Amino acid sequence: MATKTDIARRVFNHTWKLDPIVRSLLDTDFYKLLMLQMIWGIYPKVDATFTLINRTTRVRLGEEIDEGELREQLDHARTIRFSKKEMIWLGGNTFYGKKQIFEPDFLEWLTNFQLPEYELTKRDGQYELNFHGPWMYTTMWEIPALTIINELRSRAAMKKMGRFELDVLYARAKAKMWTKVERLRSLPDIRISDFGTRRRHSFLWQRWCVEALKEGIGEAFTGTSNVLLAMDNDLEALGTNAHELPMVLAALSRTDEELLKSPYKVLQDWNRYYGGNLLIVLPDAFGTAAFLRDAPDWVSDWTGFRPDSAPPIEGGEKILAWWRSKGKDPRSKLLVFSDGLDVETIEETYHHFKGKVRMSFGWGTNLTNDFEDCAPRFNDQLNAISLVCKVSEANGRPAVKLSDNPKKATGDKAVIKRYLELFGAQDRIEQPVKV
């Protein structure tokens, strides 16, 4: 028989300096690239600070993760550039049915892109991690910062585990995931995509989950938000836009009127770059009720909405009612659900809206980081936490988010109060934020 050990690989492994978590700038969410082109095109002079926020305060990241390892990973990420193969793929691939979604000038600029500096300190057992500088650079830190911290936390959790325990851990996680796949494939015509990059247990595990969905639900799996996994697995790269757009534009507003109009200004900017299927509204930055109340009629012409913090059925119904009030048939519209989904919520939402509206589910944390009860010995460190990286300042002015769920609001308290007075607090419902 062949020797069982590949000596060269073994030697290589035990002389490793670093096992990098981020190995490609494409290992990010597709919406970051879409937004980046728009920021590069319209707001190249705007500065924006991104800040790490650990909403699961009981977890003390400063104690779980070694600062030296964190710096090494962040430093390594800063050395990466887009490779030739990646640039060719970005320029040549069709996204959302559209060729050349990225302009040649933008791609040329991207060729030399590198992640900017970071500012890291530790306080009260938590990391304070900030990215200052031009928005068109700092925005790209969001996903790698989150994947690095989440994967370092998984690695720390698993350092104490033996080879056998690890084997059982992954066996159980795979079995658990496959049970979800089997439940989902019993729902006819469902559309599910992977939105789990930022919260993933690890890159390799996200890849396994994506393969599981591809194999298990077939056509119902519409793609992944992870650009690298989309490229490597011939899947659709999916995503639209994020709260940072209305947050920055609101922060830059000079008058109350400008502030109130900022959510619609975002849509107009977006429309200059992306048509067709990419016209998806993210309505909850300053409350969905306020957004719908003040929305110009043309917003109802957009393809759909991504309600991201209201309870899915209640929040979805309000959007359906609004479409109807604008004379639109919701059956021609799309709702993209993406907030804290798991199989139960997906099933419930699917059955509720089936036949009433087109739906798509962007499945995140519970897809790529559900290890609850999988470890042979209880291991709380393997449970996902609610970690985000949000814009906190734009051109030196505070940027805030209200959200439909007050628990998901971010930013300076006084500014939140001012925004609430302006936009109103209608329909905001406090719900626990698990993931």
Next chain:
Amino acid sequence: MATKTDIARRVFNHTWKLDPIVRSLLDTDFYKLLMLQMIWGIYPKVDATFTLINRTTRVRLGEEIDEGELREQLDHARTIRFSKKEMIWLGGNTFYGKKQIFEPDFLEWLTNFQLPEYELTKRDGQYELNFHGPWMYTTMWEIPALTIINELRSRAAMKKMGRFELDVLYARAKAKMWTKVERLRSLPDIRISDFGTRRRHSFLWQRWCVEALKEGIGEAFTGTSNVLLAMDNDLEALGTNAHELPMVLAALSRTDEELLKSPYKVLQDWNRYYGGNLLIVLPDAFGTAAFLRDAPDWVSDWTGFRPDSAPPIEGGEKILAWWRSKGKDPRSKLLVFSDGLDVETIEETYHHFKGKVRMSFGWGTNLTNDFEDCAPRFNDQLNAISLVCKVSEANGRPAVKLSDNPKKATGDKAVIKRYLELFGAQDRIEQPVKV
């Protein structure tokens, strides 16, 4: 990063002629070696035929397994000899607390041991597989014949499965196995051993299950019947004796009286070779009730019984009552349960007899071949079947087994009838034979 593929191994793999199932003569049950020394010492001139019996007749092995592959595996097994390392270990290891359990003369003879010829034909979709010749050669075919056929069947079942399906299959099987481990370790002072060689899904899977028990239940895992796995993992090699002993001795009997005494003659022979913990009675070859009824008093001095075909609680209680009738305290005695056990039966039996008698559980098929509901697509071929390899003739005379369960009786019908008239049919209870 290192290259992901070990080219040399890949090339080696795809030029394989054969992936042998049996790679060592130690890959057998320990009791075969114990019995072999006794057969070699006392019955070297006796001929015995072993015959494959597939009790799961709905499964047509002749169609599931390729005859050419089966012959290649059987032929390969015939080329194997005990290696020097193996011989040194057999001579130097302590078994059941005893040094040099194997005589030097026997070990010298064993050095040149090879499996004898086989006779294979196909009829009505089933294989007819017989081993004719001296008992001290043919007896050693039992386990390799069974492991080869069972693993060829698993391989055939998995040929249609993709890489991903296989991944999910084993993930689920591991998760399932670990759930059993967790249930078992909640039973204080339980003693469990692996008796699953003959029915295993594959060698590698049995090895994983043994590692799982070692890691998961620790001291409660008393060892394995598989000699190779015992050697490689520093575990106790466990086992006592099998039905072939009373079956052959009964077949050789010239008078009714000799026949009725044959089960006790076996014990006297055994006692000449193995003392101490190895004095375990296998009482059911011709019915446990008959065995106890006619047993000489000295049988109650033996360490324990291995009831192998009666319902465990009912059958065990009868043995306890018999011990008490002989003035023995069952709490100083041992019952070894080994018939079709799974977690449920183990728990039930354990709770019933706790404090009344010492117990040990020899866990077989449901330990090493429980893949039910593990395949992503339904695959009946992965479910274990009831396959045995039994002695069918001794010196040209038919050998039969009555068993406590008529479904487990084997051999010529007319002879079974004669034996039943002689031994009686008391307490024989028909139960389905699943594994």
